Amino acid sequence: TSSHTRVGILNNPASKIKEDNTAIARGILAAFLTQNNSNLKSFLSKLSKEETAKSLAAGTKIVKFLIPGMDGDTFEKKYNTLGLDLIKTQQMFCQEVLKLLPGQMAVISNGR
Numbered sequence: 482t483s484s485h486t487r488v489g490i491l492n493n494p495a496s497k498i499k500e501d502n503t504a505i506a507r508g509i510l511a512a513f514l515t516q517n518n519s520n521l522k523s524f525l526s527k528l529s530k531e532e533t534a535k536s537l538a539a540g541t542k543i544v545k546f547l548i549p550g551m552d553g554d555t556f557e558k559k560y561n562t563l564g565l566d567l568i569k570t571q572q573m574f575c576q577e578v579l580k581l582l583p584g585q586m587a588v589i590s591n592g593r
Contacts, residue, residue: 489513492568493575495584499565504537506568508546511560520551 490513492506505528512524527533527546537543543560547553575581579589 491575492571493581493583493585494568494572498568498572503565503568504543505534507560507563508543510563510567511556512551515555515559516551520548523548524551 490509492503494503494506496502508528509525512521512528516524524547527548533546536545544553544557547556572583575585575587576583579587581587
């Protein structure tokens with residue numbers, strides 16, 4: 482709710498990382514890298530819905546969930562070129578540095 486708040490996401494999946502089970506994670510990363518804050522917030526809200534996850538798992542392309550105002554071409558290019566190495570690196574950081582179990586969630590805060 483504050484213009485001074487920053488949000489970041491690290492992926493710590495419990496299952497083996499593959500293209501077909503990382504659509505949401507890759508969508509979030511691509512959006513963070515390509516969209517402005519207002520579009521990012523709306524898109525992340527849309528991606529966080531259970532029906533969106535079910536639809537993606539059923540084979541719906543992520544571009545169907547883009548919101549008006551998003552730079553769809555830039556997003557799609559980034560989404561399609563994001564490798565799985567970034568998610569694997571985040572998983573390793575979560576488990577080796579933060580000592581989280583696979584799939585375990587945490588909130589990390591660094592405030593004043």
